[in-house]
Amino acid sequence: MSAKKENQGIVDKIWNFFSSITLAVVIFALISVTSIVGTIIEQQAEPERNIKLLSKFVGESFAPNAYRILDVLGFTSMYDSWWFLSLLFIFSANIVICSIDRLPKIMKVVKEPIKPLSSEILNTMPIKKETLLKKKGEEAEKEVVSALKKIGFKPIIRQENPAGGLQICAEKGKYSRLGVYVTHFSILLILLGAVVGIFFGFNAYLPLLEGTSSAVAYQREGKKEIPLGFEVRCDDFNTSFYENTDTPKAFVSWLTVIENGKEILKKEINVNTPLRHKGITFYQSNYGFSPSKDSLFKFDVTSSFGQKQSVAVKFGESFVFPATNIAAKVIDFSPALGQDQSGKLYTYAEMMNNPAVLLEFSEDGKPKYNQWILTRYPQTWRVPDGIIEFKDLWGAQYTGLQVRKDPGVWLVYLGSLIMSIGLYAALFMSHSRVWLNLSGDKAGTKIAIAASVNKNKAAFEQKIEKLLGGLHG
Amino acid sequence: MDSSQFFGISSIAYIIAMVTYITYLVFKSSTVGVIATTITVIGFGSQTIAFFMRWKEFLDIGQMGIMRAVPLTNLYESLIFFVWCIILVYLIIEFKYKNRSFGAFVTPIAGMALAFIDISGMSKDIHPLIPALQSNWLLAHVTLSFIAYATFAIAFATGIMYLAVTTDNKKSGAYIFWTVTSGIFMTILIAMGIDFLAFKIIAKSPEAFIKSYMFKATFRSSSGMVVLLSYIGSAAFLFFVWRYGYLLKKLIESFSISKELLDDLTYKNIAIGFPVFTLGGLIFGAIWADQAWGRYWSWDPKETWSLITWFVYAFYLHARFLRGWRGHKITIVAVIGFIATLFTYLGVNLLLSGLHAYGGA
Numbered sequence: 001m002s003a004k005k006e007n008q009g010i011v012d013k014i015w016n017f018f019s020s021i022t023l024a025v026v027i028f029a030l031i032s033v034t035s036i037v038g039t040i041i042e043q044q045a046e047p048e049r050n051i052k053l054l055s056k057f058v059g060e061s062f063a064p065n066a067y068r069i070l071d072v073l074g075f076t077s078m079y080d081s082w083w084f085l086s087l088l089f090i091f092s093a094n095i096v097i098c099s100i101d102r103l104p105k106i107m108k109v110v111k112e113p114i115k116p117l118s119s120e121i122l123n124t125m126p127i128k129k130e131t132l133l134k135k136k137g138e139e140a141e142k143e144v145v146s147a148l149k150k151i152g153f154k155p156i157i158r159q160e161n162p163a164g165g166l167q168i169c170a171e172k173g174k175y176s177r178l179g180v181y182v183t184h185f186s187i188l189l190i191l192l193g194a195v196v197g198i199f200f201g202f203n204a205y206l207p208l209l210e211g212t213s214s215a216v217a218y219q220r221e222g223k224k225e226i227p228l229g230f231e232v233r234c235d236d237f238n239t240s241f242y243e244n245t246d247t248p249k250a251f252v253s254w255l256t257v258i259e260n261g262k263e264i265l266k267k268e269i270n271v272n273t274p275l276r277h278k279g280i281t282f283y284q285s286n287y288g289f290s291p292s293k294d295s296l297f298k299f300d301v302t303s304s305f306g307q308k309q310s311v312a313v314k315f316g317e318s319f320v321f322p323a324t325n326i327a328a329k330v331i332d333f334s335p336a337l338g339q340d341q342s343g344k345l346y347t348y349a350e351m352m353n354n355p356a357v358l359l360e361f362s363e364d365g366k367p368k369y370n371q372w373i374l375t376r377y378p379q380t381w382r383v384p385d386g387i388i389e390f391k392d393l394w395g396a397q398y399t400g401l402q403v404r405k406d407p408g409v410w411l412v413y414l415g416s417l418i419m420s421i422g423l424y425a426a427l428f429m430s431h432s433r434v435w436l437n438l439s440g441d442k443a444g445t446k447i448a449i450a451a452s453v454n455k456n457k458a459a460f461e462q463k464i465e466k467l468l469g470g471l472h473g
Numbered sequence: 474m475d476s477s478q479f480f481g482i483s484s485i486a487y488i489i490a491m492v493t494y495i496t497y498l499v500f501k502s503s504t505v506g507v508i509a510t511t512i513t514v515i516g517f518g519s520q521t522i523a524f525f526m527r528w529k530e531f532l533d534i535g536q537m538g539i540m541r542a543v544p545l546t547n548l549y550e551s552l553i554f555f556v557w558c559i560i561l562v563y564l565i566i567e568f569k570y571k572n573r574s575f576g577a578f579v580t581p582i583a584g585m586a587l588a589f590i591d592i593s594g595m596s597k598d599i600h601p602l603i604p605a606l607q608s609n610w611l612l613a614h615v616t617l618s619f620i621a622y623a624t625f626a627i628a629f630a631t632g633i634m635y636l637a638v639t640t641d642n643k644k645s646g647a648y649i650f651w652t653v654t655s656g657i658f659m660t661i662l663i664a665m666g667i668d669f670l671a672f673k674i675i676a677k678s679p680e681a682f683i684k685s686y687m688f689k690a691t692f693r694s695s696s697g698m699v700v701l702l703s704y705i706g707s708a709a710f711l712f713f714v715w716r717y718g719y720l721l722k723k724l725i726e727s728f729s730i731s732k733e734l735l736d737d738l739t740y741k742n743i744a745i746g747f748p749v750f751t752l753g754g755l756i757f758g759a760i761w762a763d764q765a766w767g768r769y770w771s772w773d774p775k776e777t778w779s780l781i782t783w784f785v786y787a788f789y790l791h792a793r794f795l796r797g798w799r800g801h802k803i804t805i806v807a808v809i810g811f812i813a814t815l816f817t818y819l820g821v822n823l824l825l826s827g828l829h830a831y832g833g834a
Contacts, residue, residue: 028787035772035777036781038777039778039821043772079772403767404767409763412759413760419751423752428748458737
C-alpha cells in the first residue's frame, strides 16, 4: 500500500487514508469512547435525571451547564446524532475501501492453483521434514497419495522432476483466505439492513384498552399517527403470577386483526411471542390500569343447588344467583387486596395483582350480608348462598404494544449468518500447502516434505507429523 | 442432598485446589500436581452435578419447560457458571498441553469469583423467570456468552503471566501496566470484602446490597478520613505490587512455562472466544432482542459495552494479523479486552441502568 509515497494524487491520498488500518483503529477508538459516554449519560431521558447524574461528577452548580453542553453536542441522544452516524459511515467506508484494496491480491492467491516448485524455493518453506519409505516407484506414490488424502488433501498435482524423481503437491482451505472479507461484507450487510429499517420502517407504540381497536399506531416522539392498513383489537389482557407471589409469570394480550370489518386473525401474544401481520409486528411491551364506569365485572356464579352461570355487571349493578331471588351488588373494588398483620384489608398495588370486589347480598330487596371476593384466595369465593368466582374486571386494563415495521431485518439476519461463516473461515480454517519430493533410493523412496500455512502453524505441524506417521507403515 | 451442598463442595474443592496448585508450583512435586488435578476434577464434577440439580429444582418451581429452566438468570448463577467454564477451559488446557503450572494462576480467578459471591452477599435463591426471560434463546445466548467470557478470562491470566515473564525493568510501561492492573483488581476485591464486613449486619436485602453499598466502607465513605485512608492504602498496595511483582516472573520461569506458550494460549483463547462471543453474545442476543423487545439493537448499555468489547478483540486480531504486533503491545490489548469484558458483564449491571437490569439481582 505504501509503495509509492511520492507523486500521489489527492484521490490516491484519500483512498489510502480510507483503506488504512490506522483509520480503522481511530474509528474503533472513537466509536468506543463516545459509546462509553453514551452508556453513562442516560439517552433520551428527562433532563433532570442527567443533571442529577452530572452533579455527582462536576458539582451541583455546574451540572446544568454541563448538561447543556452535552445536549448541544448531541450526547443526550447520541446514537442518532449526525456525528455518531458519520462515524458509522466512515467505519463502513473504511471496510469497503480496505477490502477493495486487498481483495485483488487475495483473489490472485485463491484463483491460482498450487504449482510444483523448485527445491531452492521449497528450501525456504517454514516447515520441512524428511522420511524414508521402504516401498518404491508407483507403490510409494500410491502410499503418499493415500496418506495425503487421509489428512484432507484431495486434488493432488504430480509432476516428474527434470532431474529425476517426482514431485507431488496439494493444497487445502484456500477459500478460507476470503473469510476476513466475508466477515467485512457481513458487517456492511448488517449496517445496510439497519439503514433500510430506518428509512422504510417505523417504530411506534399503541396502547389498547380491552375491547377497543385501532387502525393507527403512534410514533413515540411527536405522537405522529402511522396508519397500519388494518385494524387491531385487544380482546383481553391478563397478568398471571407465580403461585402466591407477586412475581409476574406472564403478560398476555389476546389480539384480533380486522380487515374490511372481517376478523381474519386471532392471536395470543406475550413478551417473547409477538403477532406478525403484513410486515408489521406487535410486541407485548407494557400495560396499564385505567378502570371506568363501563368496565365489566365478570363472575362465575354457582347457586347452592349447583346451577352455574357466567355473569357480567358494571359497578353498582346487581346480578342474581341462578333460579333464586338472592341478588348481589358490586359496591367496592380493589385491584390488589391484601391483609395486614391485624387482619385489616388494604390495597397494596396499583395494578391488578389480586383484584377483589365487595358484594352486597340481598334477598327480595332486603340486605343480608356483605363479603369481599378475592381472586387469589378460593376460600373467599364461598358465600352462604353459593360460590362466586371473580374472573376479571374487563375493559379496565390496557395493553401497551410496541409496533414495528422493519423491512431491513432480514438483511441483518442474513448478515449475521454470513458473519458466523466468515469468522469460522477466518479463525478456524487455514490455507495450507504441501510439496513432496519423492526420489528413489537403494533402500526405498526418500521423501522430502515442504509445507506452508497462513495461520495456526502449530496445528498444521501436528498434521504433517500425522502424515509422516502414515508413511512409516 | 440439594444443589447448594454440591456447590459448597465445589467451592471448597476449588479453593483447596488453588492452594495445592500453588504448593505444586513451589515444591514441584508431581504427586502434589496429581492431587491438585484430582481435587479440581472433583470440584468440577460436583459443580456439574449441582448445576443440573439446580436446573431440575428450577424446572419444578418455574414450570416453564426444560429449555427455560436453565439456572443462568441472575448474577449468582451466572458467576457460578462463569467459574464452571473457566475450570472447564483450564482442564482442557492442562490435558492438551500436559502442563499443570497454569492451575496456580487460573484457580485463583475461580476462587476470586467465588469469594466475590460471598463477600458481595448476593442472593442465592432461585427466582422464577420473569416474562422477558422466558425464551428458548436464554440458553443459547447466556451459555455461549459465558463460554466466551471464560476464554477471555484465561487469555487475561496468560496475558498477565506473559507480561510478568517478559518484563525486567520496573520503569518499563509494560511492567507498570501489568502490576497496576493486577493491583487494581485485588484492591477492588479487598474493598468489596471490607464493605461486606462493615455492612453485613445492616444490609436489608442482598439484592440491594452490592449496588447501594459498593465502596461505602472505603472510597465512598461518609467520613473524609476513611476516604483519604482508603486512597493512601490502595496507593501503598499498588506500590507494593509494583515493587515485588518481579517475583512472579521468577516463579513462572522456575516452571518452564515459555513466553511463546503463553502468547499462543492468549491468542488461541481469544481466537475461540471472539467468534463464540460474536455468535452467542451479539448475534443471538440481537435475535432475542428482536423477538422480545421489537428491536435487534437498541444501544442499551449492555449492548453498547459488548460492542466495545468486540471492538477491542477485533482490534487484537487485526493488529496481530495485519500489523504483526507481538509481545507486550498485543498482550496489553488482550488484557484491556478482559477489562472491557468485565465491565460488560458486571460493571453495566452494578453501575449503569438499562434493559438488561435483571442480571444484577
